[in-house]
Amino acid sequence: MTATGRKLPAHFLSYSIVPYMFWTIGPAVTIIGRHAKPNRTPGNCLPMASRTDASPTTDTLPHADLARRFAATRRLSLDLAAPLSDADASAQSMADASPAKWHLAHTTWFFETFVLRDHAPGYHVFDTRYPYLFNSYYEAEGPRHTRARRGLLTRPSLDEVRVWRAHVDAALQSALPDLPRAAHMLVELGIQHEQQHQELLLTDIKHLFAQNPLGPAVWDETAFASEVAQFSAVSGSASEAAGAMRWVKGAEGIVPIGHAADGFAFDCELPQFSALLTPHALASRPVTNGEWQAFIADGGYHTPSLWLSDGWAWVEAEGIDAPLYWREGRQFTLAGWQPIDPAAPVAHISFYEADAFASWAGARLPTEFEWEAAAAALDPLGGQQLDVAGPAQPEAAGGDTGLQQMFGSVWEWTGSAYRPYPGFRPAPGAVGEYNGKFMSGQFVLRGGSCATPRGHVRASYRNFFYPHQRWQFTGVRLAKDL
Numbered sequence: 001m002t003a004t005g006r007k008l009p010a011h012f013l014s015y016s017i018v019p020y021m022f023w024t025i026g027p028a029v030t031i032i033g034r035h036a037k038p039n040r041t042p043g044n045c046l047p048m049a050s051r052t053d054a055s056p057t058t059d060t061l062p063h064a065d066l067a068r069r070f071a072a073t074r075r076l077s078l079d080l081a082a083p084l085s086d087a088d089a090s091a092q093s094m095a096d097a098s099p100a101k102w103h104l105a106h107t108t109w110f111f112e113t114f115v116l117r118d119h120a121p122g123y124h125v126f127d128t129r130y131p132y133l134f135n136s137y138y139e140a141e142g143p144r145h146t147r148a149r150r151g152l153l154t155r156p157s158l159d160e161v162r163v164w165r166a167h168v169d170a171a172l173q174s175a176l177p178d179l180p181r182a183a184h185m186l187v188e189l190g191i192q193h194e195q196q197h198q199e200l201l202l203t204d205i206k207h208l209f210a211q212n213p214l215g216p217a218v219w220d221e222t223a224f225a226s227e228v229a230q231f232s233a234v235s236g237s238a239s240e241a242a243g244a245m246r247w248v249k250g251a252e253g254i255v256p257i258g259h260a261a262d263g264f265a266f267d268c269e270l271p272q273f274s275a276l277l278t279p280h281a282l283a284s285r286p287v288t289n290g291e292w293q294a295f296i297a298d299g300g301y302h303t304p305s306l307w308l309s310d311g312w313a314w315v316e317a318e319g320i321d322a323p324l325y326w327r328e329g330r331q332f333t334l335a336g337w338q339p340i341d342p343a344a345p346v347a348h349i350s351f352y353e354a355d356a357f358a359s360w361a362g363a364r365l366p367t368e369f370e371w372e373a374a375a376a377a378l379d380p381l382g383g384q385q386l387d388v389a390g391p392a393q394p395e396a397a398g399g400d401t402g403l404q405q406m407f408g409s410v411w412e413w414t415g416s417a418y419r420p421y422p423g424f425r426p427a428p429g430a431v432g433e434y435n436g437k438f439m440s441g442q443f444v445l446r447g448g449s450c451a452t453p454r455g456h457v458r459a460s461y462r463n464f465f466y467p468h469q470r471w472q473f474t475g476v477r478l479a480k481d482l
């Protein structure tokens with residue numbers, strides 16, 4: 001049964017993968033496929049896509065549109081990895097991260113396995129050894145290579161993975177017009193999945209390059225400047241100054257929470273339910289680097305009374321005294337070491353740091369419901385999100401009215417534990433394995449980041465990470481009670 005109590009189609013029960021997303025069409029909720037959470041350490045019901053102009057509003061997915069978006073998504077992944085050598089793309093900096101080559105291969109494995117193998121008559125798996133290497137953690141797909149040892153996979157080469165990608169792309173495009181509707185939905189699922197891995201590819205390669213004393217840049221400063229100019233042109237923002245932070249009164253009373261519109265969503269966004277919001281206000285924009293520097297200067301990392309007990313233990317054990325990529329007044333970016341822009345949103349902070357900052361500021365973290373109620377009327381396609389390959393880096397908010405940067409720039413930690421919504425019912429067995437089993441010990445983040453492919457996030461989208469993790473573009477927006 002699905003989370004809404006609908007019986008799963010028999011053909012889905014035959015899949016040896018786990019479901020984690022739903023497609024809603026009108027009032028109906030239909031499970032369309034399953035897939036393990038993306039390869040982020042116990043990860044995220046991570047990114048999911050928002051409704052876009054391309055989202056279907058009928059029960060038929062247009063082949064041409066699906067083919068176009070499939071091709072564009074596959075192209076962007078290659079573009080993101082284009083500056084990397086085989087060595088760059090094969091190394092793994094930590095167990096939480098995966099090599100870029102692995103991301104390129106794993107997303108290909110997804111399409112080959114769940115679309116072509118299962119739905120395209122006559123398709124033969126490109127290399128029968130690859131599923132063992134590039135299955136993430138689908139128990140039902142059999143044994144797999146250990147996650148923490150993905151960096152040891154010097155073979156197949158990056159070029160060989162690219163050849164595999166091209167083979168799968170051509171086969172899928174050829175098969176697409178004749179595939180059953182269920183397979184079209186799996187293609188959509190694969191697109192959403194690959195978008196998640198595009199963000200991971202960027203943050204994982206950033207973490208890898210940050211370990212190198214040479215401080216290599218994935219893209220040079222010219223590309224960085226170009227990316228900044230592009231965002232400024234789109235948003236009208238000025239990177240040199242953020243508007244003053246203001247308090248924006250939030251909705252209060254009973255509000256709807258959860259996905260209810262047409263379009264793609266993950267099961268953790270369902271079912272929609274009513275939540276009670278008490279009087280509160282949200283900050284007009286995320287906390288900036290300049291404000292974080294003031295926190296540091298005021299001894300924020302040396303004042304245990306500001307910290308949760310677990311957070312203070314983490315600070316002491318890890319020697320934490322600044323956001324992840326800050327060192328000697330500079331920050332590491334995908335364009336190498338760069339000055340810290342005091343007006344830009346602070347990024348790469350943990351939940352513990354976000355909570356301590358809020359305590360220092362006399363505020364608190366928003367709940368995920370306060371955030372969603374505020375975001376419901378905003379455009380999820382707006383803000384600084386990933387459009388083309390380049391050195392994604394959060395930039396300053398430009399406006400000084402209303403809520404700024406709710407979508408894009410940085411994922412915003414909330415004070416809400418990642419737990420099921422009322423009525424959430426994971427299906428029995430493997431069918432309900434993924435989102436349900438990750439609902440322990442993690443906190444919800446909202447809104448997407450500068451590395452989230454545009455069109456992938458929406459108001460109801462729930463990302464989640466463990467409270468110490470900070471290699472994603474994670475920031476914070478303050479809230480307070482009224």
Ligand SMILES: [Fe+2]
Nearest residue numbers: 037038039136
């Ligand atoms: Fe994945």
